[in-house]
Amino acid sequence: MKIALLLGTAALSLGAAAPLPPQKVDLLIRGGTIYTGSDAPFVGDVAVKGDRIVSVGAHARVLAARVIDAKGMIVAPGFIDPHTHMGDDLASADPRKRLIPAFLMQGVTTAFIGNDGGGSPDLAKVLGSAATRPVGINYAAWVGFGAVRERVVGEDARDPTPAELERMKGLVAGAMCQGALGLSTGLFYAPQSFAKTEEVIALAREAGRRGGSYDSHIRDESSYTVGLAAAIDEAIRIGREGGLPAHISHIKALGVDVQGQAPAIIAKIDAARARGEKVTANQYPWSASGTSLVASLVPLWAQDGGRPALLKRFDDPSLARKLHDGMVENLRKRGGAGKLLIVEGQYRNRYLDAVAKEMKLDPVEAAIAVIRIGDPGTVSFNQSEADIAAFMKQPWVMTGSDASGGHPRVYGSFARKYDKYVKTDHVITLRQFIERSSALTADTFGLEGRGHLRAGAFADVVVFDPRTYASRATYEQPALLAAGVRTVLVNGVLAVDKGAMTGKAAGRALAHKPAPGTCN
Known part of the structure; x- marks a missing residue:
């Protein structure tokens, strides 16, 4: 009897019975035109129920509460920004700020914070904020070497x-046990620069x-x-001897002395990867970098002890010439x-x-006068297009923004990369742009269930x-x-609909899972 039933079921599955009713989706x-993050593009449909994708294919057989006509459009995984x-x-008291419209209106649905060594070691608090202050995008966080060092050592140049x-x-x-992605550093910046x-x-x-990664604004770009070159070597060494993947943030050749060095830097990283070392990078698609006036111009020795010590050095006649x-x-x-x-003040x-x-005044005297008032953000035009293109072509370089105030990279990095470096230059x-803006980042940092359709x-x-x-943005x-x-x-919620923000905050804090048995 059981055999007959099985045979009957098999016959039905081969077409003897009426087709199943369509699946109900939201x-x-x-x-x-769908780019899944790992497959060649095709024209088709994406069906969503709750916070999950239920099907991706040429012809979805579903009954949907809402249908969005995407004919002529590109459909891609939400973009992931590994350096912001x-x-x-994200922690603001202003709910409008927490939506992060600058990112959503580019299609960025996940961002990393705590980069450049600035990430608070109080990760439970950082990640827990989203529970009481809803956010518009997903976010994950680094623990910062700078924040840790300042808490314990302070701002002095010592071991x-x-x-x-x-x-x-x-x-x-x-x-790490509270959910950090790994350790971030900003070794260019004092007091992190004082560390060996x-x-x-x-x-x-x-x-x-x-199970974390190492993310670095390297000691010298x-x-x-x-x-x-030596700073790249150091980052690779830290990853190798630290026993973790190394990630170089906003990779570039900054300034007239190193422009044209991109091929040599690429060769270094390719050699490390050929040895089996895990080395990746992110890059923003702009020829101008962004930092502060002090970081741009003031020698590191003069930053020992922080701003109060720097201002005293400005007043010391014996140090004026140096x-x-x-x-x-x-x-x-x-x-x-x-x-x-x-760009500030x-x-x-x-x-x-x-x-x-x-x-x-001469430019340096003017800069000192400005720094006495404060330390404004700056934008400096210091990279060559040839170097930018060389780095961008590498399969281990993902899209990032280094989003910080006063620079158009906050509002335009992903959109500019498509418009300038895919469409125009x-x-x-297009497939490389999408995959290196989504799947590569998710897979590199272990974001389960993200970065792919x-x-x-x-x-x-x-x-x-x-x-x-x-x-x-300009x-x-x-x-x-x-x-x-x-x-x-x-997470299945419409954050942008018909080209406009909906005001819905559906983002989540993404805690990295530590390796089993390491947080007992």
């Missing part, structure tokens, strides 16, 4: 004592043994201290006063050469118009929303 994105400075906005080093290691271990490589390795091991000469040299490396744009949107002319293909994945989806998707007007995004889903 949303169907119909007829777009959006932590304050930690053995006891202090143990305390720092404990803070990193604790943060061995100190960083000791902390990186704590992240590595718990130019010729300030050790030089670009300080002036050091700042002159750093200004030269960045291309001169006509390449340095101040009373001199906002003024180039340093114009400020100096107004003050009737043909540096990379597939059944069972979280429904983070962007639909954009390939004819109009572009950045509108260096003079950096806060203009991007154009061309039609629909954005975050």
